[in-house]
Amino acid sequence: xxxxxxxxxxxxxxxxxxxxxxxxxxxxxxxxxxxxxxxxxxxxxxxxxxxxxxxxxxxxxxxxxxxxxxxxxxxxxxxxxxxxxxxxxxxxxxxxxxxxxxxxxxxxxxxxxxxxxxxxxxxxxxxxxxxxxxxxxxxxxxxxxxxxxxxxxxxxxxxxxxxxxxxxxxxxxxxxxxxxxxxxxxxxxxxxxxx
Numbered sequence: 001x002x003x004x005x006x007x008x009x010x011x012x013x014x015x016x017x018x019x020x021x022x023x024x025x026x027x028x029x030x031x032x033x034x035x036x037x038x039x040x041x042x043x044x045x046x047x048x049x050x051x052x053x054x055x056x057x058x059x060x061x062x063x064x065x066x067x068x069x070x071x072x073x074x075x076x077x078x079x080x081x082x083x084x085x086x087x088x089x090x091x092x093x094x095x096x097x098x099x100x101x102x103x104x105x106x107x108x109x110x111x112x113x114x115x116x117x118x119x120x121x122x123x124x125x126x127x128x129x130x131x132x133x134x135x136x137x138x139x140x141x142x143x144x145x146x147x148x149x150x151x152x153x154x155x156x157x158x159x160x161x162x163x164x165x166x167x168x169x170x171x172x173x174x175x176x177x178x179x180x181x182x183x184x185x186x187x188x189x190x191x192x193x194x195x
Contacts (some may be wrong), residue, residue: 001125001128001129003135003138003139006125006135006136006139007138007139007142007143009121009139009180010118010121010122010139010140010142010143011142011143011146011147012173012176012177012180013079013082013115013117013118013121013177014113014115014118014143014144014146014147015082015086015170015173015177016146016147016150016151017150017157017166017169017170017173018086018166018169018170018173018174019112019113019147019150019151020150020151020154020157020158020166021158021163021166022107022112023039023108023112023151023154024154024155024158026103026107026108027039027103029102030102034102036152038102038103038108039108039148039151039152040148040152042103042104042105042108042109042113043108043109043113043144043147043148043151045105045109045110046108046109046110046112046113046114046144047114047140047141047144049109049110049114049119050114050118050119050122050140050144051137051140053114053119053122053123053126054122054123054125054126054133054136054137054140055126055133057119057122057123057126057127058123058126058127058130061123061127067192068127068128068188068191069188069189069191069192069195070188070192071120071123071124071127071188072124072128072184072185072187072188072191073184073185073188073189073192074120074188075117075120075121075123075124075184075188076181076182076183076184076185076186076187076188077181077185078116078117078120078181079117079120079121079177079178079180079181079184080178080181080182080185082115082117082174082177082181083174083175083177083178083181084174084178085174086170086171086173086174086177087171087174087175087178089167089170113144113147113148122136122140124184125139
């Protein structure tokens with residue numbers, strides 16, 4: 001996988017456009033002047049978590065004795081489920097009910113930005129090509145930056161795209177993510193059968 005394809009994959013998995021409506025709802029009770037500060041704090045927390053999983057994730061997998069094909073298959077299944085939810089959303093969204101007040105760590109940093117599918121993808125990249133951690137770090141930083149900038153522009157995007165436009169983009173991204181998920185799943189099965 002190239003740096004560019006890893007960057008695009010992580011942007012799709014983070015789904016910043018799909019997170020715009022959730023982000024707007026989650027920060028409704030926060031005063032408008034404070035929203036930007038809350039988003040930047042949550043975004044930096046998520047970036048730290050993403051880098052921890054890049055560096056330590058493969059070691060945790062080694063301790064748990066999880067094989068490369070198993071991680072690839074599990075990552076493909078998780079991505080597939082996320083893609084299905086993007087294409088066919090359920091009431092309440094992917095994260096369910098959230099506590100009142102200003103969010104801290106949950107649900108913006110985790111799972112909206114650093115969600116399970118993003119963390120699984122990062123661990124998969126790190127275990128498949130451990131010598132390219134620098135490339136994966138750049139891909140993570142780039143995808144995080146794109147995601148953060150999109151969320152910072154959430155109010156403007158809502159005005160431009162409106163609700164239907166955001167839904168259409170999220171479903172399109174879900175279709176692309178589904179294809180990537182199937183590819184990961186087939187790759188994991190192929191690796192397992194080749195053993």
